[in-house]
Amino acid sequence: MKNALLHTLKKTTLALALGAAVAAQAASATELTVYTAVESDDLQKYAQRFNQAHPEITIRWVRDSTGVMTARLLAEKDNPRADVIWGLAATSLLLLDDEGLLEPYAPAGVEKLDPKFVDQNTPPAWVGMDAWVAAICYNTIEGEKLGVPMPTSWEDLTRPEYKGHVVMPNPSSSGTGYLDVASWIQLWGEEQAWTFMDGLHDNISRYTHSGSAPCNLAASGEAVVGVSFAFRAARLKSQGAPVEVVFPSEGLGWDMEAAAIVKGTQNLEAAQTLMDWAVSREANELYNEGYAVVAMPGVAKPIENYPADIVERMIDNDFSFAAVNRDRILQEWQRRYDGKTEAR
Structure with a gap:
């Protein structure tokens, strides 16, 4: 009886300790607000994979269509609400860059991408993901x-x-x-x-x-x-x-889906971490599950119901x-x- 009681107390103490650790980790996690136009059925998959790689960062996703997201970012120009833009049309990001809304950053590994998927400025204001x-x-x-x-x-x-x-x-x-x-x-x-x-x-x-x-x-x-x-x-x-x-x-x-950091973010280090992941091979392999053309050469495999000469x-x-x-x-x-x- 005594041994069983001690065993139960140990299990309870361990559970409480684990719960406290999880709570502490959640409390210390950096929260990023990310604006996106990624298709809903893919966003959950991308978010889950990023969360596995970086549990120290919590993302609050705000999703709408490209035009709505672009208009919202322009309307919030003087008081930005987003930290990162992830999965918005490159044409929109060019417009936002002209308005001075983007924070240039060269993600780790950006040199491995096809140059046409990278903004030509140094450092780039945005990087492409897929077409x-x-x-x-x-x-x-x-x-x-x-x-x-x-x-x-x-x-x-x-x-x-x-x-x-x-x-x-x-x-x-x-x-x-x-x-x-x-x-x-x-x-x-x-x-x-x-x-x-x-x-x-x-x-x-x-x-x-x-x-x-x-x-x-x-x-x-x-x-x-x-x-x-x-x-x-x-x-x-x-x-x-x-x-x-x-x-x-x-x-x-x-057009290409692309990512960028919003100028003025208070969470620059976490935003850069997301950008680093967005250009990684792991991320490009995920993009290729739905898109035949991705930013990193050598990653894309044929997609069912696409013609082999889609690029041409x-x-x-x-x-x-x-x-x-x-x-x-x-x-x-x-x-x-x-x-x-x-x-x-």
Whole structure:
């Protein structure tokens, strides 16, 4: 009886000691506020892996679409609330850098990245993570039932048979929507691109606030055609959705998810730790689970439902043009087309 009581007391003391240690660690952990536009179903995976590597840092994630996050950061310019931006479009980070919102930092190992994924300033204001690429989701069942053929090009979407069957992201709120518009302008020039978008608008049933929403709607049969991005389209097809992933013949717009430190952060050392992890091989291998193109050469393996020549199909993207002209392009787009945008 006495031995059992002593054993119980020892177990209780050990449990209390462990609990006190965990509580002390949590109390001493540095909290980072991180703004992100990473897809929700991947964010949890990335966060868990970082937490395993760095339990001394607690992250408060604030997630929304690219356009909303960019607008929020600009609105908070004089009183920043975030410590780090992680997984936002490079075009947005170029704009934020021009506004003086980023703290330059060269993460440990940045020299191992493809130079086109790294800001050219020394030290860089931002570093890239992966590239997301424009694509079209086509619902094969609904398309056959309604007599809407599978498109093979962007121009196909302006044909009469697509009227009312196309969903696209609003470029003001969605980074995918903006990369589409900016890439069409780079492909064809302003006049031809706006003429194309006029014809496309006639066939649009609605504009969404999310880049993945058009593909989700096509997968569920609520739309025949969703202008979206390859990662979402490929994943839905792999999960058994009745969709085909279409890579338009004219070329594919793209942007990269990138990370940066917000100038003025009171947690600079912890922010730098997150940036170091963001460019690591471990992180790039995680990015490659959904994205065929990642920042670190030699890491990327083929992704199911992506073409082997995906890199060759990506346009020669001028990120500076897309960033500098962003406000002007969005204002013109809103003037012409915003009436079909869904309510929030």
